[in-house]
Amino acid sequence: MTKVEMTVNGKQVSRDVEGQTLLVSMLREDLRLTGTHVGCDTSQCGACVVHVNGKSVKACTMFAIEADGADIKTIEGMAGSDGSLSVIQSAFQEHHGLQCGFCTPGMVMTAANLLNDNPKPTEAEVRHYLQGNICRCTGYHNIVKAIMAASGQDVSAIAAE
Amino acid sequence: MPKDTGIGASTRRREDVRFLKGKGQYTDDIPPAHDQAAAVFARSTVANGVIKSIDTSVAESMPGVLAVFTGADFADVGGNPAGWLINSRDGEPMKEPKRPVLAHGKVRHVGDAYAAVIAETEKQARDAVEAIEADIEELPAIMDVKAALTSDNFVHDEIGTNQCFDWGWIEDNRRATDDAIKGAAHVTTLELVNNRLVPNAMEPRCSMASYKESSDEYTLHTTSQNPHLTRLLISAFVMGIPENKLTVIAPDVGGGFGSKIYHYGEEALVLAAAKRVGRTVKWTSDRTEAFLTDAHGRDHVTTIELATDAEGNFLAFRTETYANVGAYLSNFATATPTFLHGTLMAGNYTVPNVYVNVKAVFTNTAPVDAYRGAGRPEATYSLERVIDKCARELGMDPIALRRKNFIKPDQYPFASAAGLEYDSGNYDALMDKMEEVADVAGFAERRKASEAKGLLRGFGVNAYVEACGIAPSNLVGVLGSRVGLYDAATVRVNATGNLSVMVGAHSHGQGHETVFPQIVADMLGIDAQSIDIVHGDTSKIPFGMGTYGSRSLAVCGSAVVRATEKIIAKAKKIAGHMLEAAETDIELKDGQFSVVGTNKGVSFGEVALKAYIPHNFPIEDIEPGLEETAFYDPANFTFPSGAYCCEVEVDPDTGKVRVDRMTAVDDFGNVMNPMIVTGQVHGGLGQGIGQALLEAARYNEDGQLESASYMDYAMPRADDLPFYIVDHSQGTPCTHNPLGAKGCGEAGAIGSPPTVVNAVIDALQSGGKNVTHIDMPLTPHRVWSAMNNA
Numbered sequence: 014m015t016k017v018e019m020t021v022n023g024k025q026v027s028r029d030v031e032g033q034t035l036l037v038s039m040l041r042e043d044l045r046l047t048g049t050h051v052g053c054d055t056s057q058c059g060a061c062v063v064h065v066n067g068k069s070v071k072a073c074t075m076f077a078i079e080a081d082g083a084d085i086k087t088i089e090g091m092a093g094s095d096g097s098l099s100v101i102q103s104a105f106q107e108h109h110g111l112q113c114g115f116c117t118p119g120m121v122m123t124a125a126n127l128l129n130d131n132p133k134p135t136e137a138e139v140r141h142y143l144q145g146n147i148c149r150c151t152g153y154h155n156i157v158k159a160i161m162a163a164s165g166q167d168v169s170a171i172a173a174e
Numbered sequence: 175m176p177k178d179t180g181i182g183a184s185t186r187r188r189e190d191v192r193f194l195k196g197k198g199q200y201t202d203d204i205p206p207a208h209d210q211a212a213a214v215f216a217r218s219t220v221a222n223g224v225i226k227s228i229d230t231s232v233a234e235s236m237p238g239v240l241a242v243f244t245g246a247d248f249a250d251v252g253g254n255p256a257g258w259l260i261n262s263r264d265g266e267p268m269k270e271p272k273r274p275v276l277a278h279g280k281v282r283h284v285g286d287a288y289a290a291v292i293a294e295t296e297k298q299a300r301d302a303v304e305a306i307e308a309d310i311e312e313l314p315a316i317m318d319v320k321a322a323l324t325s326d327n328f329v330h331d332e333i334g335t336n337q338c339f340d341w342g343w344i345e346d347n348r349r350a351t352d353d354a355i356k357g358a359a360h361v362t363t364l365e366l367v368n369n370r371l372v373p374n375a376m377e378p379r380c381s382m383a384s385y386k387e388s389s390d391e392y393t394l395h396t397t398s399q400n401p402h403l404t405r406l407l408i409s410a411f412v413m414g415i416p417e418n419k420l421t422v423i424a425p426d427v428g429g430g431f432g433s434k435i436y437h438y439g440e441e442a443l444v445l446a447a448a449k450r451v452g453r454t455v456k457w458t459s460d461r462t463e464a465f466l467t468d469a470h471g472r473d474h475v476t477t478i479e480l481a482t483d484a485e486g487n488f489l490a491f492r493t494e495t496y497a498n499v500g501a502y503l504s505n506f507a508t509a510t511p512t513f514l515h516g517t518l519m520a521g522n523y524t525v526p527n528v529y530v531n532v533k534a535v536f537t538n539t540a541p542v543d544a545y546r547g548a549g550r551p552e553a554t555y556s557l558e559r560v561i562d563k564c565a566r567e568l569g570m571d572p573i574a575l576r577r578k579n580f581i582k583p584d585q586y587p588f589a590s591a592a593g594l595e596y597d598s599g600n601y602d603a604l605m606d607k608m609e610e611v612a613d614v615a616g617f618a619e620r621r622k623a624s625e626a627k628g629l630l631r632g633f634g635v636n637a638y639v640e641a642c643g644i645a646p647s648n649l650v651g652v653l654g655s656r657v658g659l660y661d662a663a664t665v666r667v668n669a670t671g672n673l674s675v676m677v678g679a680h681s682h683g684q685g686h687e688t689v690f691p692q693i694v695a696d697m698l699g700i701d702a703q704s705i706d707i708v709h710g711d712t713s714k715i716p717f718g719m720g721t722y723g724s725r726s727l728a729v730c731g732s733a734v735v736r737a738t739e740k741i742i743a744k745a746k747k748i749a750g751h752m753l754e755a756a757e758t759d760i761e762l763k764d765g766q767f768s769v770v771g772t773n774k775g776v777s778f779g780e781v782a783l784k785a786y787i788p789h790n791f792p793i794e795d796i797e798p799g800l801e802e803t804a805f806y807d808p809a810n811f812t813f814p815s816g817a818y819c820c821e822v823e824v825d826p827d828t829g830k831v832r833v834d835r836m837t838a839v840d841d842f843g844n845v846m847n848p849m850i851v852t853g854q855v856h857g858g859l860g861q862g863i864g865q866a867l868l869e870a871a872r873y874n875e876d877g878q879l880e881s882a883s884y885m886d887y888a889m890p891r892a893d894d895l896p897f898y899i900v901d902h903s904q905g906t907p908c909t910h911n912p913l914g915a916k917g918c919g920e921a922g923a924i925g926s927p928p929t930v931v932n933a934v935i936d937a938l939q940s941g942g943k944n945v946t947h948i949d950m951p952l953t954p955h956r957v958w959s960a961m962n963n964a
Binding site: 041045046047048049050051052053054055057058060087088089091092096098102105106107109111112113114115116117118121136137139140141143144146147148149150151152153154155156157158171172 | 186187189190191192193194195196197198199200202203205374375376377378426427428429431460461462682683684685849850852853856857858859860861863883884885889890891892893895897898899900922
């Protein structure tokens with residue numbers, strides 16, 4: 014067992030973990046932050062995306078001990094302290110960018126990183142950036158639209174209700 | 175004018191808030207019980223093999239191991255049954271080999287579980303599974319559906335054949351259909367494969383069971399689209415646990431698409447294990463297991479013929495289909511290629527003769543069952559591909575040929591040549607709208623622009639009709655269903671005027687928590703926020719059949735309406751008593767009960783309170799309380815229909831296809847929440863385009879699934895898909911359910927695959943390549959090869 018310390022959603026945490034423990038397992042099982050999901054075993058689906066020192070990372074591709082000392086943000090840390098949805102979260106609701114909700118945490122975390130890197134992405138840039146996040150419900154239309162709306166762009170020309 | 179609330183409003187989804195905050199509670203997210211143990215399965219690495227022996231002694235002695243199960247432990251319990259009895263053309267019932275909890279005697283597909291370890295932790299269970307010594311003698315794998323029928327190597331030795339059934343629909347129409355084809359001026363023939371798909375709900379299956387010895391009660395949390403159906407199967411067929419001793423809970427479920435309709439052996443295993451070891455036992459599928467063991471979809475090999483007269487009037491459709499059902503019969507496996515497929519083979523057309531032959535074949539592959547659309551995509555694909563080919567052969571415009579043969583609006587109710595009675599529709603209006611919103615007139619200009627870039631541009635069109643609102647119990651009973659297909663709702667008005675609505679349908683992305691309150695609020699004239707939906711827990715909800723076949727709104731929504739109507743009737747009685755008026759003089763408007771023609775009234779809330787504080791009640795006439803249940807059994811299927819088109823660009827140098835414009839115009843009848851309906855269509859389109867261009871579950875000749883991960887199975891990603899144009903303004907209400915609703919969940923996946931393929935063929939033809947068909951998925955390699963061999 015190795016002791017790891019990190020900041021998760023602004024709180025200091027410390028746990029003893031085995032060397033083989035993945036960051037996603039520590040988040041879900043030790044810290045009970047189950048909003049981060051596991052949808053595959055090949056680092057393809059993106060349901061487990063979290064921010065590590067401000068960058069989106071698939072938490073299934075990183076050992077917990079590699080995150081020692083890191084600043085981690087998960088989906089549970091995205092809403093305001095009063096519980097209000099962030100701009101990106103609100104845009105997903107407003108534009109129906111989620112259905113079953115399982116891929117949603119990873120989508121939101123990836124989208125946040127995208128808008129941090131590229132505040133006004135084009136449709137093609139959004140679609141390209143989402144390559145590592147699979148959604149089976151939405152056909153991506155409303156996810157792309159929500160992210161563009163969250164960036165402050167006018168999406169009224171993109172067909173929908 | 176769009177509405178803000180109630181029926182027809184694009185109300186934003188209330189369930190989104192918890193999902194967006196990471197507060198959803200999927201089965202694997204449930205906090206572990208203090209006594210939780212883990213189950214891990216030992217799965218066959220060969221497709222077909224005789225289990226000579228299984229030595230579990232080492233595994234049993236490993237650290238943390240609590241129990242090891244093998245097939246022998248379940249030899250005395252029942253098999254997981256097929257829900258639908260199909261008779262062959264000769265009247266013989268289908269072959270129905272037992273589907274055991276764990277493989278016993280033989281393993282029949284890669285991934286078939288033959289043992290399971292229960293241990294303190296998942297890691298310990300995994301280690302112990304590795305220590306199980308199974309001596310399995312590998313046999314040649316039975317993979318090809320046609321070869322399987324002449325082989326003397328059987329998936330199930332006890333039935334002595336690999337044919338499950340040889341079904342004819344409608345057998346009495348066979349001769350007339352044959353004669354029509356024989357005498358026709360023109361016959362178009364097409365052989366095609368409807369590619370095998372893996373549903374791939376993003377949440378892998380997960381099942382967790384506990385057992386309470388003091389009361390002999392079991393609780394199963396599981397990823398299910400239909401907890402009552404799962405309980406019924408476990409209770410009545412597999413485990414014999416009385417229903418009043420078994421609670422099945424499907425909490426938040428991360429997508430289903432059909433794959434979570436069925437009862438799987440893992441559910442039975444964790445129940446048995448929970449009792450034996452006296453612990454909570456959980457199994458969580460990993461993605462590889464999901465690929466190997468979730469029921470797959472489609473996998474038809476079909477020959478279809480379309481006979482026409484010289485003017486292009488359809489005279490007959492005749493098909494012969496080999497349907498791969500995999501190694502075992504999953505619960506709806508026999509209904510999907512038959513009554514959800516053959517009955518739709520008249521399509522949107524007045525064609526007088528239809529004959530469908532389906533041979534269902536066992537192979538050493540994962541079970542195949544209903545996947546989004548379930549039989550109807552296969553029917554539409556066959557029909558709309560052969561019609562397109564026919565149009566080309568006759569030199570007719572593909573839209574004009576379809577229109578010429580459409581059922582016209584004044585012909586409803588229309589008895590189709592495939593045995594269904596369509597209640598409503600207007601296919602020309604859908605086609606008109608499609609031509610408008612897709613700007614079909616502008617295609618020629620867009621083609622020029624593509625050609626200027628060195629790309630071939632194709633236009634593809636498609637019409638579909640499907641059968642949803644599954645299903646009238648009377649009818650499906652005659653057709654072989656072993657269950658009824660009603661649904662149920664209980665509306666409970668609480669004393670302070672808020673409502674709990676318990677529904678048999680299960681929401682795993684469809685938005686029931688938002689839509690059902692819209693309906694009830696609209697009927698009662700109250701705020702939807704005061705209404706909550708309860709679903710997914712058999713101890714709380716009435717016996718409903720769950721969510722699949724685009725049935726939640728048309729069937730369960732109708733039950734919600736009926737229960738709410740009963741609430742209104744009783745509330746009027748109570749209001750009449752309170753207002754000293756006859757109940758027949760009471761009207762309900764905007765949440766207020768008033769005496770007609772007076773200003774005397776009481777609010778809905780006051781009536782609710784009175785119901786539970788029944789002082790001064792005429793107890794002989796009115797019971798206390800305000801709670802009503804309705805079971806709704808549909809009178810007929812519903813018949814959503816649509817006109818789709820798409821434009822693709824094909825790169826002639828690489829064969830790469832890009833869908834540039836995709837338009838779906840659907841008739842869903844009345845629409846409750848346009849935003850959600852549009853989202854359902856988007857999702858179906860994504861899956862349909864995925865089937866057309868990307869996805870394939872590929873087994874090699876040894877029965878190894880070569881596409882068993884997201885590295886190998888091409889799931890559609892965001893940059894594979896376009897924005898879609900979706901319209902549902904041309905609805906013709908369903909005539910037989912109270913909402914006039916038809917169902918929208920599967921349409922996109924039904925209408926889009928042939929549209930895409932038709933467009934690619936059109937593109938290649940425009941480039942001078944005489945390619946008339948390419949089997950899905952239309953990968954660059956297949957398209958390039960077709961072009962270069964043409």
